Amino acid sequence: MIQTRDLRFAYAGHAPLCFRDVTVPQGGNLLLRGASGSGKSTWLALVAGLLTPAAGEVVVAGQSVGTLPSGQRDRWRANHVGFLPQKLHLSGALTVQDNLALAYFAAGAPVDREAIRHALASLDITALAGRRPHQLSGGQAQRVALARAVLMQPQVILADEPTASLDDLAGQSALALLAQTAHDAGATLVIATHDARVRQALPQAQELPFDPLRQGVDP
Numbered sequence: 001m002i003q004t005r006d007l008r009f010a011y012a013g014h015a016p017l018c019f020r021d022v023t024v025p026q027g028g029n030l031l032l033r034g035a036s037g038s039g040k041s042t043w044l045a046l047v048a049g050l051l052t053p054a055a056g057e058v059v060v061a062g063q064s065v066g067t068l069p070s071g072q073r074d075r076w077r078a079n080h081v082g083f084l085p086q087k088l089h090l091s092g093a094l095t096v097q098d099n100l101a102l103a104y105f106a107a108g109a110p111v112d113r114e115a116i117r118h119a120l121a122s123l124d125i126t127a128l129a130g131r132r133p134h135q136l137s138g139g140q141a142q143r144v145a146l147a148r149a150v151l152m153q154p155q156v157i158l159a160d161e162p163t164a165s166l167d168d169l170a171g172q173s174a175l176a177l178l179a180q181t182a183h184d185a186g187a188t189l190v191i192a193t194h195d196a197r198v199r200q201a202l203p204q205a206q207e208l209p210f211d212p213l214r215q216g217v218d219p
């Protein structure tokens with residue numbers, strides 16, 4: 001479950017972004033819709049605890065994110081939030097399977113090689129386990145990032161423009177994987193997008209529109 005109340009954030013020297021209150025039930029789907037620069041990535045970063053609100057509150061799976069000290073916030077995020085950023089942040093120095101192992105290090109948990117094998121198999125990328133990121137196509141890299149995002153069975157999955165660099169077929173496949181993975185895990189799924197194909201793929205999803213003219217959404 002995600003709840004935000006009176007949420008505001010300002011980048012240094014810029015007008016504040018003010019966000020409408022949101023409640024997404026556990027297992028629900030939310031689409032953040034709006035033009036480039038309207039505040040979608042900022043909202044995701046606030047919900048993930050990567051940014052600290054100027055005002056207001058974010059509660060994720062019962063945890064008030066802003067009240068966590070920053071060190072604990074990283075550990076909390078690693079255990080409870082699956083984050084699929086716009087830039088995938090796979091380590092070029094590591095193989096696919098070791099990139100997945102990073103999720104355990106971040107969470108302070110012992111590496112579960114069997115769970116990694118299972119995650120790779122469920123996304124149909126077992127054959128890529130020993131490759132480095134530069135040996136992957138865009139769609140394959142995205143599957144790897146998704147496998148890593150859901151490895152710790154997070155209660156919340158946040159995906160930032162997951163179809164942006166994908167053609168229709170790869171985009172459909174990525175969305176189906178996201179929706180299925182979230183459904184299987186009972187996770188709340190939030191997707192930031194300005195891609196109309198996402199709306200078609202998730203017709204039941206709640207929507208949060210962003211207003212680019214006002215940099216965010218007035219409450």
Ligand SMILES: Nc1ncnc2c1ncn2[C@@H]1O[C@H](COP(=O)(O)OP(=O)(O)OP(=O)(O)O)[C@@H](O)[C@H]1O
Pocket residue numbers: 011012014034035036037038039040041042043192215
């Ligand atoms: N680090 C930063 N410093 C200053 N301003 C920023 C920073 N990051 C984002 N912004 C500004 O904040 C606003 C919201 O940006 P944000 O990235 O959240 O939008 P977005 O809707 O996710 O855009 P996109 O769809 O292009 O990813 C924009 O006006 C952007 O220029």
